[in-house]
Amino acid sequence: MSFQGIFGLLGGGYVNFIGALCLLLILTTLAGHLCNRIGIPAVIGQIMVGIVVGPAILNLIKLDSLLNLFSQIGVIILMFIGGLESNLALLRKYLRPAIVVAIVGVIFPVFLIRAACNMFSFSVLEAIFIGVVFSATSVSISVEVLRDYHALDTKAGATILGAAVADDIIGVILLSIMISVMGTQGIQTSQSSTSIVLIFIEQIGFFGLTLPHG
Structure with missing residues (x-):
C-alpha cells in the first residue's frame, strides 16, 4: 500500500496531504x-528524494492537487528569494555575455535535437519544436545552486542567472510561435500568418515593457 493509502485510512485527504508533506520536508x-x-x-539531494519516493522508484507519494499547489508556491518563494538576493547592477553590467550564453543555449539544443530526430523520422517542424522545448532552462534550480555556493553576486553568478532568464524569455517566445505554427499547419491562410505575427509582437511587447521596470 502506498503512503497516501495508509494515511487515507486514518482520516482522508487532508491527513494524507499533511503526512506526505511532513515526510517530504523531513527527507528533503x-x-x-x-x-x-x-x-x-x-537541491541535488532534494531532487533525488523526489525521484526515490515518487512514482519513478518507490511510489510512496503521488502528486495530487494539494502537493502540486504547494510545489508551485515553493517555486514562487524560491524565485522571490533569488530576486531579493540578486544584484541588478551586476545583471545589467554582464547583460551582453548573458544574452550571448542564452542564445547559444537555445541554438545548440535545437540543432542537436534536430540532428537526433532525423534518426526517428520526425518532420523538420516536429524536430524544431522538440529542440525548442529542450532549450528551456530551470531558473529556480540555477538560483538555488548559486545561493548554495554564495555566487549570486559574482560575475559568473550574474552571467549565469542573466543567461537563464534570457534563455527562458527566448524559449517562451519561440515556443509560442511553434505552437501557433503547428496549430495552423495544413490551414495556411493569411489569417493564420497574421495570428503568428501578432503573437510574436505581443511577446516582444510584453517583455519589452516589463523588463525595464523589473
Whole structure:
C-alpha cells in the first residue's frame, strides 16, 4: 500500500496531504544537509528524494492537487528569494555575455535535437519544436545552486542567472510561435500568418515593457 493509502485510512485527504508533506520536508531537509556536508548543492539531494519516493522508484507519494499547489508556491518563494538576493547592477553590467550564453543555449539544443530526430523520422517542424522545448532552462534550480555556493553576486553568478532568464524569455517566445505554427499547419491562410505575427509582437511587447521596470 502506498503512503497516501495508509494515511487515507486514518482520516482522508487532508491527513494524507499533511503526512506526505511532513515526510517530504523531513527527507528533503536531511538530503540537503547531507549534500552540503559532502560539498554538493542541496537541491541535488532534494531532487533525488523526489525521484526515490515518487512514482519513478518507490511510489510512496503521488502528486495530487494539494502537493502540486504547494510545489508551485515553493517555486514562487524560491524565485522571490533569488530576486531579493540578486544584484541588478551586476545583471545589467554582464547583460551582453548573458544574452550571448542564452542564445547559444537555445541554438545548440535545437540543432542537436534536430540532428537526433532525423534518426526517428520526425518532420523538420516536429524536430524544431522538440529542440525548442529542450532549450528551456530551470531558473529556480540555477538560483538555488548559486545561493548554495554564495555566487549570486559574482560575475559568473550574474552571467549565469542573466543567461537563464534570457534563455527562458527566448524559449517562451519561440515556443509560442511553434505552437501557433503547428496549430495552423495544413490551414495556411493569411489569417493564420497574421495570428503568428501578432503573437510574436505581443511577446516582444510584453517583455519589452516589463523588463525595464523589473
